[in-house]
Amino acid sequence: MSERAFELIVFDFDGTLVRIPIDYERAKRSLKGFFESNGVPIRSNLLITMLEEGVSEIGKGDAKTAELALKAAYGILGECEMEAADEAKEIQGARQVLDAVSGHGLRMALVTRNGSKMVHSVLERLGLKKYFEIIVTRDDVRKMKPEPDGLENVVGAAGVKKESMLSVGDHIYDIIAARRCGISAIGVSSEEATRRQFLENGATAVIRDIRDLTKAIGLDLN
Numbered sequence: 001m002s003e004r005a006f007e008l009i010v011f012d013f014d015g016t017l018v019r020i021p022i023d024y025e026r027a028k029r030s031l032k033g034f035f036e037s038n039g040v041p042i043r044s045n046l047l048i049t050m051l052e053e054g055v056s057e058i059g060k061g062d063a064k065t066a067e068l069a070l071k072a073a074y075g076i077l078g079e080c081e082m083e084a085a086d087e088a089k090e091i092q093g094a095r096q097v098l099d100a101v102s103g104h105g106l107r108m109a110l111v112t113r114n115g116s117k118m119v120h121s122v123l124e125r126l127g128l129k130k131y132f133e134i135i136v137t138r139d140d141v142r143k144m145k146p147e148p149d150g151l152e153n154v155v156g157a158a159g160v161k162k163e164s165m166l167s168v169g170d171h172i173y174d175i176i177a178a179r180r181c182g183i184s185a186i187g188v189s190s191e192e193a194t195r196r197q198f199l200e201n202g203a204t205a206v207i208r209d210i211r212d213l214t215k216a217i218g219l220d221l222n
Contacts, residue, residue: 006184006217008160009101010151011132012169013112013119016188016210017098020081020088020114020122027080031073038069048113048144048173074115074139081118088122093211098131100214107158109134111150113173116140134158146173148181155181166204168213175201186216 014020028050032042035054044050051073059066101108108131112119116137123129134157141149155162167178167185172194178185179202187198187206195206207216 005164006106006166007164008107008109008154008158008166009217010109010111010154010165010167010183012167012171012174013110013114015170016091016168016174017094017128018088018090018122018126020084020118022081022084024080027077030076030080034073034076078115078117081115082121085118085121086125088126090126090128091210093209095128097210097213098128100219102131104219107160108132109136109154109158111136111145111154111167111177113138113144144173145171146176146180148177151177151181151183155183166217168210172197172201175203178202186213188213 011017014022024047028045028047031047031050031054035042035050035058038058040054040057042050042054044053051070055066055069055073058069098108110119110132114137116139119135119137120129123132123135129135134154136150136153138144141153143149151167155165162181162183165183167174167181167183168188169175169185170188175185175187175198184204185202187195187203188208188210189195189198189206190208198206205216207213
């Protein structure tokens with residue numbers, strides 16, 4: 001890889017650039033309660049599956065009802081996120097990486113499964129919003145990662161070719177979404193099992209620390 005290989009880098013948010021102590025177990029309990037109060041039993045403990053199956057069952061083919069159910073479910077998630085927003089912290093080295101990428105003239109976007117209110121709140125408080133010309137949250141897409149909707153939004157908004165884009169994230173869904181979109185991806189993880197999983201699912205490379213990104217794409221971290 002080299003800095004000339006890419007024009008635009010798409011970053012994931014929580015876990016990649018910042019750490020936000022969101023109580024996902026509480027969020028799942030609240031979502032389960034919401035769906036079950038609407039007569040929908042929830043069997044999965046996976047957040048994305050819980051959302052998809054719950055909203056689909058409530059909607060039962062009625063788009064408007066499904067839309068209202070999704071909005072209510074996202075509201076529940078959003079409350080849990082906002083409770084943790086003030087405790088969000090930058091991952092060590094993230095700002096240096098963003099400065100290096102920006103300093104070399106590369107464009108940047110953010111695609112995240114988090115909600116818009118919390119994302120913009122944290123970005124503004126930490127002074128990170130200035131780095132991203134495009135920000136896509138779960139509120140901006142029909143389907144979240146691992147579906148490629150968010151990345152496709154960036155492709156359309158940025159007007160760049162997919163081969164000139166790179167996605168960077170710490171979750172397997174980041175890698176799968178990039179593969180489905182047809183763009184390169186770098187995974188960030190220090191855990192060997194996760195690193196293998198990233199590579200098996202199409203990651204171009206895997207780095208142990210966000211600070212290793214600059215070397216991976218041929219930039220100097222200065």
